[in-house]
Amino acid sequence: MNKQQLASKIWESANRMRSKIEANEYKDYILGFIFYKFLSDEEIGVLRKDGWTDEDLKKLVESDDESVGYCQSRLGYFISYENLFTTWLKKGKDFSVANVRDALSAFSRLISDSHKKVFNKIFDTLQTGLSKLGDSAGSQTKAISDLLQLIKDIPMDGKQDYDVLGFIYEYLISNFAANAGKKAGEFYTPHEVSLLMSEIVANHLKGREKIEIYDPTSGSGSLLITIGKSVAKYIENKKNIKYYAQEWKENTYNLTRMNLVMRGIIPDNIVVRCGDTLEDDWPLFDDADPARTYTPLYVDAVVSNPPYSQHWDPSNKDTDPRYKRYGMAPKSKADYAFLLHDLYHIKPDGIMTIVLPHGVLFRGSEEGKIRKNLIENNNIEAIIGLPANIFFGTGIPTIIMVLRQKRPDSDVLFIDASKGFIKAGKNNKLQASDIKKIVDTIEGKKTIDKYSRLVTKKTIRENDYNLNIPRYVDSSDVAESWDIYATMFGGIPNAEIELLKDYWTAFPQLRNVLFQNDGTPYSSLAVSDVKKAISDSSDVKDFIRTFETAFNDFDGYLDSELIEKMQELNITQEEAAISENIFGRIAAIPLIDKYKAYQLLDDEWSKISTDLEIIQTEGFASTKQVDPNMVIKKKDGKDEEVQDGWIGHVIPFELVQTTLLKEQSAEVKAKEKRLEDITAEYTEIIESFSEEEKVGDFLNDDNDAFVPAEVRKKLKEIYEDADSPELSGLYGYLSLIDKKENKSAKLQYIAEHTEVDWSAIEGSGVYAKGKVTARIKALQEGYTFPEDSFEAKLVQAVSLMDEEKDLKKEAKELAAALHLLTKKTIENLSDEQALELLWLKWISPLSASLHAMPVSIINDLVHSIQALVEKYAVTGLDLETQIKESEASLSAMIDDLQGSEYDRKGLSEFQSLLKGE
Template sequence: MNKQQLATKIWDSANKMRSKIEANEYKDYILGFIFYKYLSDRELKFLKENSFTQEDIEALVEDDAETVKYVRENVGYFIAYKDLFSTWLKMGKDFDVSNVTDALSAFNRLINPSHKKVFEGIFNTLQTGLSKLGDSSASRTKAISDLIHLIKNIPMDGKQDYDVLGFIYEYLISMFAANAGKKAGEFYTPHEVSLLMSEIVAEHLKDKKEIIIYDPTSGSGSLLINIGRSIAKHIDDENNIKYYAQELKQNTYNLTRMNLVMRGILPDNIVTRNGDTLEDDWPYFDEVNPVETYNPLYVDAVVSNPPYSQHWDPSNKEADPRYARFGLAPKSKADYAFLLHDLFHLKPDGIMTIVLPHGVLYRGGEEGEIRRNLIESNHIDAIIGLPTNIFFGTNISTIIMVLKQKRENTDVLIVDASKGFIKVGKNNKLRASDIKKIVDTVTIRADIDKFSWKASREEIRRNEYNLNIPRYVDSSEGAEKWDIYATMFGGIPMSEIAELSEYWSAFPELKETLFSKGVGPYAELAVNNIEQSVDEHPAVKAFVSNFMGAFRDFDSFLKSELITNIASLNISKEEVFLSADIFARLDFIPLIDKYEAYQLLADEWAKISVDLEIIQTEGFNAVKKVDPNMVIKKKDGKEEEVQDGWIGHIIPFELVHRTLLSAEYEALKKKESRLTEIFSEYDEILDSLSDEERNSSVTNDSSDAFVAKEVGDKLKEINADVDTQEIRTLNAYAALSRKADKLTFISAHNDVVWSNMEANTDGTYGKKAVNAYLAELQSAFEFPEESFEAKIVRISKLMTEEKEVKAQVKADAAALHMKTKATIESLSDEQALELLEQKWIFPLTESIKQLPNAVTHVLVDKIKAISEKYAVTYSAVVSEIQETESTLSALIDELVGNEYDMKGLSEFQKLLKGE
């Protein structure tokens, strides 16, 4: 299974196992056990790498002071053999809940003193919550046993495995958040929002060699981790990133620490604190050693997603250096208190991004005063309006605010990104292209129509420091306009044609080809086939040719980057490099949306990068591996996981079918197509049956399918009634008993083709041969084509063929499946590379080649729309109505009826004539 499949499987199973426990609470248990497994596996990996034998490992006990000291100093903690996750699994039925409670207690005792801030109390939530997993020791033991067996297959060592572990961890957090109602926003920032904030920060810090980042409301820690990943694309040594985190709630504080540790971040680079960010600012010193640990904490970047509009206590905080310069947030809304806290901890060249409710942009009172001070002090760099319903548990409108300590420019970039998203379930989700566009816009501070605007300080002052996005960026769709003259008399307004100016600029003389001059400021459509006229125009052909020229060597470029450098390329940096290349190729190509092209890359890269990680971790032979295809099936009312064939570890079976085994694959497809044809023929015959025939015994209760047994019985009945001269003669022969009579009969009757039967040695024909020939004659009898009998014969033949073809398809599919497995396992290096090229490069290049067609299709649709808009004039409609009324009135004149009928018709005629 790939990481997505494994994560989905764990989530589905965990969701069933949690029973009545709330999702938001159950996450603490499953994630706690995942973290314990990680620590156990990490210790085992260290021991094995340092020459510990299995016997040595099984001898690990807390009483062995020397070994405990050695392990603690190198790993940061010590876990005895009896307490290892792998030991729990080996215990089988002997496993008990007490094994867990004892192990967690021992862990707290055996933490390296220098790592206490990272590990101390990290399992408190799990320890205190074990009692909720069952009403008795036995039920708790079973629940825990089920949990540890559920997560036992998560890999936890090596670069690839860190990624799998981290992916599963984040996936589970996000799924629990999505199912936890209003509590979700307290500890989880959707990955896409986190990535957007991270990319903005990373772009600002990309030239630094050492970086300190801080999240004062860290929740699950995803924001910090994503920033680290984004920065890693620009920095040479990821160990030069230091992570500071603070979280109020013990449970989510533990999530932060677990998440950071499991990403392979060095414990020395993790500094965390469980505390109230607003009430108790980051300590200036460690109480144990106040002099040497004095640290006011100034960092390169702060990211946060604080709880929205939370109540807080501003009493006696006027002199707090975090708020003194700007003012105190109101008691009912702590949004600006969090913002000012973040800003205070920034270095002079630092940057911060914070998620806040939209109201912080326009609310007055204390918040309005803080906003004014921030603007006049030139700290607000950008404001990004996000789509609604993007956070779990709330549909509140949110923004990301970007602030800096020192800025060269004095304007504020305002971005309305509320329209760019896709719908996923109940929530909206930013696409990769949406994130890229926002980050690029913020980085270059671009003014983009209906998307972004650099608001000068003077403009903001005129708006009384109100930063509400619609005041600066109008992203609404314009109302459709209708030209009164064209509506009445026809023609296409030149003003509406002019709205397509970007196309006319890109395609010189195309407008003149499509439209001719009409009356006054109006034009007429000059062509019959708009699509053909556009596609065949020289300017459009030149546009397509230029595009193809720009991407002529794109496939060879990708091959060089991804295939030739497969073992050495830097996966985290490669997508940036590829997107820059695509953007460069599009620099001089009009009309093509470069972010649409980027989305195509991002969609494919999500798959390519997973393959690359596997190859770089496991070696190139991973391409030649197949894995058991494990599926969930029900047996005896219970679900169990069973193997259902094989799947490629990297290479999909279908790709091998299309390339290396095309002959076998096409032959199978042909037989499958024949099955489809047979089913269509059944439907045709069903449709041709009369109601009486359809309701006969040959169809099922719903009369929408044939019943094989009944069709067979009906066929026997029909055949028994078949009567021909040859059949009558054969039946007469069958009635004879004496040999002499039979021989005489045979000589006398040439109306039977006797040679179609196998004769006895004495020249007569036995009963079996005669009956077989009779059946053959009956079945060969041709009934009238549209008769019920002919249809039954046809159905019977189709059923026989269906059975034969199904058996062939099943056998051929099984044979092809096993041949595909063998083919993948015996691939040469050259074949493996060619398949990777087919999987990675071909889909991307083909989708990019379609971009010019998409542009011309949009243009054709727009031209059709404006031409059809005024094709039927109002006067023509009125004229048609009048003509219809006149015709109807004339028809009424021909009607006759009694006195009252005629009075009614006369009144109706007056209405038709408008009298």
């Protein structure tokens, strides 16, 4: 399975296994064991590369100083063979929680001096919390064993860009945060927000050979790592990125260290501290030698998502260099204390991004003074208003502020990005296109109507340093207005037609085709079919032709980029390269939104990049591989993982079936389609019943489905009541049998009753009771009831049930055969077939979605014109005429009514009201 499937499987299983343990606590256990597995596998991998055999590994013992020293020099730690993760698995039933306690204790003892700051006490949270996994050693052992089995399949090699471990780790952290409630969710910054901050920073730091980045409220370390990944796109050597982090909660401080180590960052580039950022600034010296190690920390970029409006102690900090230039944040809200801390630690040419609550933009008193100083010192570069409900555990509005120590200008860019999101469960989520638009707007310092504005310092001063975004950017939707004249007399206001000016600029002849103006401020529709008129317009045809020409060779470009270079292309950079190519093609084409095009690319890129990672890691043969499809099913009241068929490792079964196995697939789909039709026919029959006919047990309680057994029972009763001359004759013959009449009497009866087709009964002479009964049943079932009668409908229902039963069996057998044939087909694909299927999976959907953009734009225009025409189609005068006609019609009907003297007086008065008298 790919990394997404594996991560999802682990999360689902872990969430079930945690039982009554809080999500925020359970994360410490599963993430801690994943980290231990990583270190264990890392040691085995390094030693095997150095020539160690399996037998050599078994000699890894703590008493062997040479082996301990060797591992410490290569890794910074030592794990004995007895304590390796793989050894735990081999122990089977002999494994116990004591093995874990011993291993974690030994790990702490055997960290090399050079790596103490990276690894020291890193398993403390896990070690002290083991007792919460059960009430006894046995229950703890069971819980841990289940965890080990859950994570044992996570690959730890991290080859090329196939960062499965990092992806799963991040996936689990985000899911635990989403399920952990307000307080527990504070330690995690949603990936999309991290990505936005990282892209802003990375753009600023382009071209630098060495980069230092710092997160003073690091939490899980995810924000810091995302920044590092974005920066790494623009730097030749990833080892030239140094990571500083500080976190005051010990368990999340440990998460930071684990996360950084597992991303393959060398220990020398990891400097992490557990401490209170506001109380104790970054230590400027090594505790062991303060005098000679005094070094202020100034970095290229600081990023942070501090706790919002936290209480702090500002006393005795007047001389603190972090705050003395700008002012002291109030003790009830430390937001600006965190901001000034971050600002203090960036270099003159550095940059910082910080997430803060919206209130920091306009709250007064001490915060107002700090805000003024920041503006007067030209520190604030941009303010980005984020969508509400974007962070786990809080729905308050938040912003990202971008600041620098020294800037060549004093203008501040305000961006209202609060409406750029999609719903994702309970939260809102930034899309890739939203992030791209924000980053581009900052880079170009763009003023965009209803979205962003570059504001001068003078204007901000005039607003008393209030930075509330709505003061500078009005992103509110334009309220719909109604033209009074057009409402009463008709016509389409030219002013409202002009609101579609972007279309008229792109299609200069189209407005005159669609509308006729009589010299007044109003126009009338000049065509009978708006859609046809627009589609037939030469302007529109030229627009579509221009787009098609621009993308004429796009499929070939993608083929050369993705298919031909799949083994060696840089996955992290490829999406950006393709997006630039798309932007270049649409740059001169009006109406095409490049950010919508970018989103179309990103929507497809998730599956393309996953496939590329697999192919680059496992080879092209992975395209011809199938995996067991493992699902969770209930068995004896417990969840159990079982195999349910197969799934393509890279190539989806459905794609193979719709291309290489069309006939077999069509046969299955035809059966499935007929089953759907039968369900619809059931509904039609039921809806045709009268309320009286629905009485009985043959329908369920909701009267929307048949109860098969009861339907058959009801029909049997109906058949027994059926009558015909032949049936009457057969019933008479049965009475002779019941009376035990002799043979001659029976023969005489047969001769006299010619209404019976005696030849249709098996046998000759006289007939046995069973044979006669069978004939009666055949006649009953062949009985023709009047069309649309209740009885005829039940006959139809039973016929459908018989057909459905046979169809289900046939469809199941055909689907199973097709499934196995698909598996065999994938495993025996030729290279050419595999490449063709990759083309259909990667290139065809993206190309189709892009080519649909002009059509979507034209449809939007058609909808807008039709809505505008319909808005004023019925005038006030039309309504008045209709009302008067209705009143007159009602008055005339009253004249025909009969009643008492008093009824007539009442009706007469009502008529007077209708006539307005």
